[in-house]
Amino acid sequence: MKRLLIMLLCxxxxxSHANDILTLDWIDLIPERERNQFNPMGxxxxxxxxxxxxxxxxxxxxxxxNGSQVKIPGFVIPLEGDENSVTEFLLVPxxxxxxxxxxxxxxxIVYVKFKAGAPVQQxxxxxxxxxxxxxxxxxxxxxxxxxxxxxxxxxxxxxx
Numbered sequence: 001m002k003r004l005l006i007m008l009l010c011x012x013x014x015x016s017h018a019n020d021i022l023t024l025d026w027i028d029l030i031p032e033r034e035r036n037q038f039n040p041m042g043x044x045x046x047x048x049x050x051x052x053x054x055x056x057x058x059x060x061x062x063x064x065x066n067g068s069q070v071k072i073p074g075f076v077i078p079l080e081g082d083e084n085s086v087t088e089f090l091l092v093p094x095x096x097x098x099x100x101x102x103x104x105x106x107x108x109i110v111y112v113k114f115k116a117g118a119p120v121q122q123x124x125x126x127x128x129x130x131x132x133x134x135x136x137x138x139x140x141x142x143x144x145x146x147x148x149x150x151x152x153x154x155x156x157x158x159x160x
Contacts, residue, residue, distance in 0.1 A: 053102035085117030103143035114151035126157035
């Protein structure tokens with residue numbers, strides 16, 4: 001009986017952390033061994049050679065994040081929905097990504113599926129999106145994406 005109690009006490013911390021939500025910054029989506037290839041904005045550190053700017057495919061995703069419950073801030077680029085809510089969108093690290101400037105690398109874009117629909121009026125500023133993160137490649141006309149997030153919660157960004 002004492003042995004069983006000790007085993008249960010040892011497993012308790014693991015169980016209590018199983019439902020924790022990881023709050024991620026965009027750099028956290030880049031494998032540590034590759035971070036020196038990116039500038040602080042999450043863009044490849046290499047210089048641009050001129051001409052039409054295209055998405056760089058440099059970098060890979062962090063497979064160990066697959067299936068994690070996460071919370072990440074970002075800007076929304078609506079893809080699917082109506083005038084009241086958005087059900088699918090790209091989450092990007094900075095304003096204008098994929099629209100006014102070249103798309104960030106795939107490991108710096110998250111394709112969000114928000115089944116409940118996110119209210120359009122909440123999407124003009126930086127927001128936090130929470131849900132289950134998957135390492136999955138999606139090719140969209142705007143960019144190739146390295147992560148998919150099944151969103152369950154949206155809230156205003158608070159940097160404090």
